[in-house]
Amino acid sequence: MSETDRLREPLWVRIVLRTVTISYVLALVAIPTALVFRQAFADGIGAFFDALTDPSVVNAFQLTLKVTVIAVLINLVFGVTMALLLVRYDFWGKRLLSALLDVPLSVSPVVVGFALLLVYNGRDGWLGPQLENAGLQIIFSTPGIVMATVFVALPLMIREVVPVLTEIGDDQEWAARSLGASGPQTFWRITIPGIKWAIVYGLVLSLARSLGEFGAVKIVSGNISDKTQTATLLVESKYQGFEQQSAYAIAAVLALAAMACLIVVSILRPEEDES
Known part of the structure; x- marks a missing residue:
């Protein structure tokens, strides 16, 4: 045996x-x-597409796509940067920083939204009046929605990249530097290829989280129709307004988008990475 x-x-x-x-x-x-x-699709495919072509639905999807793209790009840059900082460098407060990065995963998104409101609200926020005097509105506008989305999705990118960086070590990076490669050359030719699939999965998780974020976004956006109402907020609004067909249609598109991302990654993933 x-x-x-x-x-x-x-x-x-x-x-x-x-x-x-x-x-x-x-x-x-x-x-x-x-x-x-x-x-x-209960009322037919025609009703499904009619619900999606409603102007309020189109505006909500446009805002959701805009916020998602911006949030994912920000998470890509800062997620990889923070992962490198946590793995490749030792500094005072490293454990505290690592713990703080997990806060969005351990607290309710609604709490995240209220925290941003306390800091950036234009009337009585900690920084709100100063920003408002400078002509910048964060809360109840697109920047606030982006900030809330980035806040809740950033840990997903970091927690995908950190284990892979730890596993591959830094031997190849030091070898490249000893052979005369510069820091940027080492990063793009050694580090990035080694963590590319961790980045891809981090992006997918961040994308799905950004598309589906509700609690934090509802607090900071004000849920203003045709202005700061994302697709997830519109699902609630339509459902509570007894427009179930529209609510289900929007929810189906959001679910389909998340599933499509996972399917594409599964198809593109090399066989040697599946073990």
Whole structure:
């Protein structure tokens, strides 16, 4: 009997584990998502597209796409930078910084929104009056929505890149530097290729999180129709306004966008990275 056979779990244990896993996925992911798509097309494909071409829906999707693109790009730059800082350098307060980066994952997004409101609100925020006097409005405008989205999604990029940076080490980087490569050359030719798939997955998670953010965005945006109302906020507004067809249609598009990103990454991912 091989070592693998001795370590293999009994058949009944594997059946129980698979049953629990499949039940969990069906109950919390597959069935609810399928029902959203079913309701979205309940009145026919024509009604589905009519709901998506409504001016308020188009404006909401345009704002969501704009905010998502900006937030993902910011998370890409700062996420990789902070990951390099945490892995490649030792400094006082490193553990504190690492803990603070996980705050958006451990507190409610609504709390994040209220925190931004306390700092940047134009009337009584800590920095709001100064920014308002300079002609900059953060809260109840696109910059505030971007800030809230970046805040809640940034840890996803960092936590994808940090383990990979730790695993590959810095031996190749030091070898490149010893052979005369400059810092930028080492970064683009050694570091980035080594963490490219971590970056891709971080981007995908950040994209999905940005598309679906609700709590923090609702607080800082004011949920103003055709101005600061994102797609997720419009889903709530339509549903509470008894426009279920539009609500389900918007939700289906958001779900489809997130699933499409995951499918594309799975297709593009090299076979050697799947082990």
